[in-house]
Amino acid sequence: MKIQAINGFKDILPDQMLLWRRIEHTAAEVFQRFGMREIRVPLMEKTELFVRSIGEATDVVEKEMYTFSEKKTTMRPEATASIMRAFIEHGMHVQQPVQRLFTIGPMFRHERPQKGRLRQFHQLDAEIVGATEPQVDAELIAMGQLILDELGLSTSLEINSLGCQECRPPYRRKLISFLEEQREELCEDCRRRTHKNPLRVLDCKKTACKTIAHQAPSLLEDLCEGCSSHFAQVQEGLDALEIPFTLNRFMVRGLDYYTQTTFEFLTADLGAQAAVGAGGRYDGLIEQLGGPALPGIGFAMGIERLALLMEQNAEEPLEQQTDIFLAALGEQAPQPCSRLIHQLRKDGLKAAMDYSGRSLKAQMKQANRCHARFVLIIGDSELEQQQGVLRNMQSQEQQSFPLTGSPQEQSQSLLRLLQL
RNA sequence: GUGAGCGUAGCUCAGCUGGUGGUAGCACCGGGUUGUGGCCUCGGAGGUCGUGGGUUCAAGUCCCAUCGCUCACCCCA
Structure with a gap:
């Protein structure tokens, strides 16, 4: 079970x-x-x-x-x-x-x-x-x-x-005696309500009771x-x-x-x-x-x-946004990426990455699913040339991003680029 | 507490008077693009048909029981 x-x-x-x-x-x-x-x-x-x-x-x-x-x-x-x-x-x-x-x-x-x-x-x-x-x-x-x-x-x-x-108490007594007179016309529930909660009879949805309610004395007048x-x-x-x-x-x-x-x-x-x-x-x-x-x-x-x-x-359902997705490709990339992403997060960005080493296509899909504004692609060749590829997901524009310097420095320059 | 309806893939659902579980949609995974998302296209994976009995040569389908869910009554936000 x-x-x-x-x-x-x-x-x-x-x-x-x-x-x-x-x-x-x-x-x-x-x-x-x-x-x-x-x-x-x-x-x-x-x-x-x-x-x-x-x-x-x-x-x-x-x-x-x-x-x-x-x-x-x-x-x-x-x-x-x-x-x-x-x-x-x-x-x-x-x-x-x-x-x-x-x-x-x-x-x-x-x-x-x-x-x-x-x-x-x-x-x-x-x-x-x-x-x-x-x-x-x-x-x-x-x-x-x-x-x-x-x-x-x-x-x-x-x-x-x-x-x-x-x-209220005098009105309540007045209402009860009125309801008692009408007892025959009331629904079963309302007969029970007459003494337990007489005011509730006024709110009954049954048509017969509604008619009686309209004839009943009004508290507003009392x-x-x-x-x-x-x-x-x-x-x-x-x-x-x-x-x-x-x-x-x-x-x-x-x-x-x-x-x-x-x-x-x-x-x-x-x-x-x-x-x-x-x-x-x-x-x-x-x-x-x-x-x-x-x-x-x-x-x-x-x-x-x-x-x-x-x-x-519902117009558009609300979605949680991601500022940047790091796509790490190959054996070498996940290490530096995980250092960089932690720095990005310390610096206040909503950042995501995938450690599974899946294909770039799969990671791009993942980036799209979490509504990433940017993707930074880092694979073996990027590491070698110390140039990552930064893609703007909306405009589809790509530029190279230098992977030199400390994670702090890289994070700061990414912050500057993303503000644009 | 009372009444009605419904339980088939992660979700939404087809499945006629019993005769092999759907090429269904969404979602997921992979290919088409030797490393580029959304759209398209091809393929793949995914099920004790809620559970237990019964009838039958044969039950997702019929019967009984049971559990679960939903809606409504009551009452309330």
Whole structure:
């Protein structure tokens, strides 16, 4: 039996890594423009952390976590909880009133894999802690939008408000009693959801449930004054930044800690997975984890989903370039070539060579495959005459290159020639 | 956890109602160019047809089981 990777765990192969790097670089660079600082937190935490933050009754906690039960530890299913734990543990709020943090890394959820959905997946994650101003909500959303723009992706943005501890519970009760009246019309799943997660019924895809959802009381109309004006100002803020969005009062979250503003960046091109990024405000979370009563807002984007979208748009696939390839021919050439190539590499060039002693044709092919700009051919006759042949692969022009002097001197003159 | 579909070369796939595994494409190696890549051309190498049973004179093809993968539901990035 062949050993293969675990279902839902994927290799990211060299051909894909340039795209991945581009995504991660673009995001990190945009994050930094917004004053975000990178943080790395462990891949494992005490199980309790996720139970308390994400919520005991959520699907993630109930059935999707990779937990070592005897150790009471869990592979992180998302980043926010871990970052908030680190924030509290290191007393980060004393250093700065507002902390702006980002992280990039793998997350783990034991779900059935499908398109755009894996058991180990990777997220770009941004968190702003300590600011309640609605302008910050708008700024954070704008930051996510800018990353997508700079990656050349067109997604749509939907926003909603889930209210706060004041206005959500009464609304929830109101919604439950409404749903109970409609019980007969609801699908099986939604009957179950009515008490477990009534807001989720609003997001059901079944037509019967959709009809009921449209008749259901709207949370947006039941928001308390604070939430209502906050949400209005978030929308004003987005308008001011010229970020287009649509209001989706049916949008819900699968994690318990969200309050007020929530949003999703959506695409139609990922099969059943519509969201490439999503986030929201979590004003009670830090306090709930035993920290100071500070508000927070954040989002996460799925790197695999971004990469899938970018591959689908794929113009030219990205390729790793090589500055110079040394073709060593005959018995004598490999020795001086290996000294020269090491010097070239010390001097910062991307240099490659082949030690197999294959034919020049084969080595030229190899040079072409690694996208070499130049090839330096060194065979017995070149060694004898102390003149290598330097070929420009694009223009096909060749010139002789003196093999005299130390490797350092040869490297320096090659550097000069290649800059031209 | 539920449902459907699919496992043939490194990859993408042909293979009809069972009758010798494809001159298939990409990739790889070599020749055409006595030491010059990409294009072209000729040749070469590469397979326990996922695995195990069964039916049959004969199974890649039919049946059963099993493993794996994919997509969808659920849920989510």
